[in-house]
Amino acid sequence: MNPTPEIPAELLAEMTPAVRAFVESLLASMELQRVRMQAEIDELKAQVKRLTPQNSSIPPSTQHPHARATPKPKSKSKKKRGGQPGHKRIVRELVPIERCEEVIPLLPENCRRCGEDLDGTDPEPIRHQVWELPKIEPMIREYQRHRRTCRRCGTSTCAALPAGVPSGQFGPKLLAFTGLLMGHFRQSKRRAALFLSDLLNMPCCPAATVKMQNRVSQALEQPYEDLRALLANEKQLNMDESPTKQANQKAWLWTAVSPRFAVFAIFASRAATALPKLLGDQFKGIINCDRAKMYWQAERLQWCWAHLKRDFQSLIDHRDHQVKRLGHDLMRPVDHLFLIWHKYKSGSLSWKTFQTQVRPLCEKVNSLLLRGVSSGNKRLVGTCRESSNHRKWLWTFTEVEGIEPTNNVAERALRPAVIYRKLSFGTQSEKGSRFIERMLTVSETCRLQKRSVYQWLTQAVEASLSGQQAPSLFDKH
Structure with a gap:
């Protein structure tokens, strides 16, 4: 500590x-304020050092592999x-x-032992x-008009080109590829131009790939819009969003994933106004999501328990013993909750049995959250108040069959977009x-339906060049 400055x-x-x-x-007061500020800075630095992907929303890729917790020796x-x-x-x-x-x-000519000439065949x-x-050679067709x-x-x-023949030099398979x-x-x-x-x-040159990109995007426009219109009628959606950029301006990439298809969209804002743009005004289903407030306008939510577990782990890692204790008290019933959930998913428990066994755990977690709110501890109040006030959004998966307790489906769908x-x-x-939102939609939807992305994309481009309707992205089977 620095001594008080002398006059x-x-x-x-x-x-x-x-x-x-x-x-x-006055100098003594300033020194006291400096000491308090330094203590707060040291505490904030210590908190940052304690943050890991296991107890916060920090992406796992930001942590060096050697810095992760050493597993127990086996x-x-x-x-x-x-x-x-x-x-x-x-x-x-x-x-x-x-x-x-x-x-x-391949016929041997001489005996490998004595060198005698050999004849005959081996059946x-x-x-x-x-x-x-x-040897890869492009197929080139010349149309003489x-x-x-x-x-x-x-x-x-002058003779016209046949239906389906593009006005440019790129055929449907090349465009799709x-x-x-x-x-x-x-x-x-x-790199795409270099590969070609x-x-x-x-x-090929980069400028040519831009032309091909725009042509493919045009072919995907109607199938994409048709699929997007189906979101309003879905009973359940997993949703997530991630920051991106458009022309060096901040934007947000959203995804909505149903059991049979996924839709991506890029908007300039993360505000709540983006939700009706993607889902429409008539959506009445359940949204599985994190606790971001733009989702609160939906009628029914299921908050992601993977995010909640990270918050509870953050309490466990805190230096305050009161905070640490509540973190352990919350984590125990949550671990038991997931144990019962996995038994239900494996078929070991019926839905009714699952609901019966999970009910006391729900009550236990709710009471612990209320304990944190009324504790008077700033750290606990900040973590527990929101979850306690909206605890109905914690337990939707225990009331409606088919709802997952985590939002991993949307996060897995969003991962390729984040890498891109x-x-x-x-x-x-x-x-x-x-182009990106349509291609991501096609890619993830075909993955969910176990369809070939290349085959569907080729069919869509061929239909667009022929002036016909593109095949649907929605597979009902």
Whole structure:
């Protein structure tokens, strides 16, 4: 601690006793304030050091692997590495000879022992197959549009392109593949152009990939809007959002995931006004989400218990013994709650039995939250008040069958988009944002439905080039 600043001797000689007393009290007060501020700064620094992905919303990627908690040492296994006895062997089966590009017979000419000339054939030779990439050559079709002059009126008429033939130089499969490279596999326009040029022998530049991106985005517009319109009728949605950028301006990427499809949308704001833009004004279902306040306008919510567990772990990691104790008291029934939930999900418990066993745990957690609110401890009040006031949103999954207690579904769907943002720093235009939200929607929806993204995207582009209706993204089966 620094000593209280002293008044210079030349100033002391000019001060009256009253002035000197006032200045000394003022300096003492300033020093006391400095000491308090330094203590608060030290406490805040200590709190920041205690924050981890396990007790806060800090992304796991921000923590160095070596800085994570060391797992409990396990006894070294005596088993050798690799497959264990009884493990099912996985081998690449030989393909029929008819599928081979070339069959090369290899006949030994001399005896490996005495050198005598050998003849004859082996009816069952050892078959050895080598897989290799074919030489990739683009398929190029030339359409020669002839002109003819009318003998009667002298008008020149040029032949039109057939239906489905693009006016540009990129066919539907190439358009779909390039869209996948940029929107699904998260490649930059420069790297996508490099891939097309080097591996597929198709001359391409970044500007050409922009044109292809816009063409693919146009083909996805109607299927995307049709899918987005279905959100209003869903009984349950998992939702999450993440910051992004558009033309160096802050924006937000939202996702709404149902059991059969997912919809992404980029808005300029995270405010509550974005929710009806995505879901419409008629949505009456249940939203599984974190505790962000823009979701509170919905009629019914299920708050994510993974977020709540991180908050309780934060209490456990606190230095205050009162805070630490409530954290442990809350974590015990929550762990028991998830144990019962996993038994229900595995089929070991019926829905009615699950509800019966979980009811006392709900009451226990609610009473502990009230204890935190009435404790007078600032840290506990801040953590427990919101959850206690809206405790009805904690237990929806125990009242409505089919609702998950966590929002992991939406977070898993959002993860590829977050990785894309970190690689590309967002989009540079309105058109780029529309392409990303549509491609992410197609990618995640096809994953949920176990469909081929490339096949569906190719069909959508072919339909767009032919002026026909694109296939639906909503698979009812």
